[in-house]
Amino acid sequence: YRLTEGNPKWERKDLTYRIVNYTPDMNPADVDKAIQNAFKVWSDVAPLTFKRIYDGTADIMMSFEIGDHRDNSPFDGPNGLLAHAFQPGNNIGGDVHFDEAEFWTKGSKGYNLFFVAAHELGHSLGLSHSDDPGALMYPTYSYIEPNEFRLPQDDINGIQAIYGQSDGPIKPTGPTTPVTCDPKLTFDAVATLRGELLFFKDRYFWRKHSQIPEVELNFISLLWPNLPSGIQAAYENVEKDHVFLFKENKYWVLNGYELVYNHPKSIYDLGFPKNVKRINASYSDENSGKTYFFVGDKYWRYDENRQAMDQGYPRKIIKDFPGIGKNVDAVFQHDRYIYFFIGNRQYQFDPNVKRVVSVMKSNSWFNC
């Protein structure tokens, strides 16, 4: 996190805000709710209260403005600049302006007002932009399902550096951005996609191409706003050019980078019994057309040609994959090996000799 130059802050902890006008894009009640939730993001983690007033001058005046609105920081039409806010202080200090030329929403279409408001309020309270790509105070916009939003730890550290900890008995903590070369790095799921490797973790994924040394960390929502965070298993069916992504008892299908269906399908359509609530890991063997699903200490085998589960499954993982215990985090096949991820370790398994031939760090693909 970074504090605004000169460390400006509000001297009072009980601040007022006023919504000066509304956008025609949204129902006024939804605007009120988005703004209220944005304030709550900060009042939950710092000893600050925000009271709404309806007349007169509030500490934080929030308005929708268009083009040059006479504050020396004109807006630029759709996209580009979305909003801005002023550091703590009198008059225009603390005020938040949203670009009315944007399409504001309470969901994933256009720009989500809650996120933008929460980010701008960070400036109103004295925070500058963070260089942590997972932080709310990172300068570029990215969408997260509002119900899944938790204020990242970087922002909590920032606001508490200015105002101290919240008065409540429970000290809130937030998610941290994964570090590519962290030796303790674990993954939720790994899959190939047209020659690239995708490593999923929380609301992020890394893209790695075997010919390119650099690895790229992105938000899942950057490419797929309709996908949830926390993908639990993934595999590529090279034949059909599909990538399957699993979370809980649902799955989504990609064709290249495009979602094939707008809505997820049920894993029970694949033939899983109802007592299977989620899949830990999966990979597909393109030579045999068999897909392997790992759940707890067992695995299922699915025939992609017949589109049905093979008979005689589930079987114990340890029986057919000696050296691989239970709770596989992620798995994928590359060349003649299968790579199992368990915690911060990666097991290179040779299916021909049926044994683990090498144990590596989970992030060995990232050239750390």
Next chain:
Amino acid sequence: FPVAPGTEDEDKNTQLVENYLRNFYKFEPEKQSPFKNKNTNPLTEKLKEMQTFFGLKVTGKPDVETLEVMKMSRCGVPDVGQ
């Protein structure tokens, strides 16, 4: 004379880079001293600052990744100072 292919795009990108650095990284080319060391290009230095902030490869050049980040929707508050 006809405009050479690509020139228009290059001009647009140059404008994008200058505007971006002006808005968010205090880039003020008109304020550069004529006596300043000619070996350091202020635009390159500002680009490096921006690339470091966003965790990009620090080249000092407006490469594809850098231009992609500059085209992303964002907050209008500068990344450095006020």
